[in-house]
Amino acid sequence: NAGVMQNPRHLVRRRGQEARLRCSPMKGHSHVYWYRQLPEEGLKFMVYLQKENIIDESGMPKERFSAEFPKEGPSILRIQQVVRGDSAAYFCASSPGGSLYTEAFFGQGTRLTVV
Amino acid sequence: AQSVTQLDSQVPVFEEAPVELRCNYSSSVSVYLFWYVQYPNQGLQLLLKYLSGSTLVKGINGFEAEFNKSQTSFHLRKPSVHISDTAEYFCAVTPLNTDKLIFGTGTRLQVFP
Numbered sequence: 001n002a003g004v005m006q007n008p009r010h011l012v013r014r015r016g017q018e019a020r021l022r023c024s025p026m027k028g029h030s031h032v033y034w035y036r037q038l039p040e041e042g043l044k045f046m047v048y049l050q051k052e053n054i055i056d057e058s059g060m061p062k063e064r065f066s067a068e069f070p071k072e073g074p075s076i077l078r079i080q081q082v083v084r085g086d087s088a089a090y091f092c093a094s095s096p097g098g099s100l101y102t103e104a105f106f107g108q109g110t111r112l113t114v115v
Numbered sequence: 116a117q118s119v120t121q122l123d124s125q126v127p128v129f130e131e132a133p134v135e136l137r138c139n140y141s142s143s144v145s146v147y148l149f150w151y152v153q154y155p156n157q158g159l160q161l162l163l164k165y166l167s168g169s170t171l172v173k174g175i176n177g178f179e180a181e182f183n184k185s186q187t188s189f190h191l192r193k194p195s196v197h198i199s200d201t202a203e204y205f206c207a208v209t210p211l212n213t214d215k216l217i218f219g220t221g222t223r224l225q226v227f228p
């Protein structure tokens with residue numbers, strides 16, 4: 001059972017370009033979470049998705065950022081018109097979900113550098 | 116709202132010495148508590164968690180933590196550290212009514228020979 005897979009591991013974009021970050025959850029997991037880690041800071045929650053639904057996007061910047069988790073395929077975090085301040089490590093986590101606590105497993109992250 | 120405070124940004128220690136990494140939290144609702152470890156250029160790995168029951172929880176790699184409700188703390192301890200324990204350690208909470216983790220800013224543990 002492969003872990004949470006994120007790609008690419010490293011992504012370089014020029015200011016103004018679009019960045020697409022992909023996250024394939026563990027098999028059997030239907031809940032996906034995205035976190036952002038700025039240099040020298042902890043991880044900040046961005047968005048929580050279930051298949052075809054955004055459950056909580058309270059941590060997403062209001063502009064340029066969007067996320068989806070389609071019925072088929074990976075979850076995508078999309079950043080339009082990137083700026084230098086978007087440079088960070090973006091981590092995805094997945095869990096099976098349910099009414100009781102279930103552990104979330106993290107991917108290795110995508111490190112975005114905006115030049 | 117919830118917040119997590121890790122007062123020590125860096126903790127240097129010699130190999131085989133004991134270590135304690137401090138974590139305090141603030142929350143108006145009950146929470147689950149976690150410690151994660153992050154090795155360089157890696158994702159986060161769960162060290163241990165407190166959901167309910169005994170306040171002393173044991174995790175992987177010889178780590179343990181004690182939940183103290185009155186002091187709202189969840190300090191991480193290891194009686195004898197190894198060079199391979201050098202990493203960033205994050206304390207986190209999840210309010211019982213949500214699924215998102217709220218992280219502290221991390222403590223960098225540096226173990227010297």
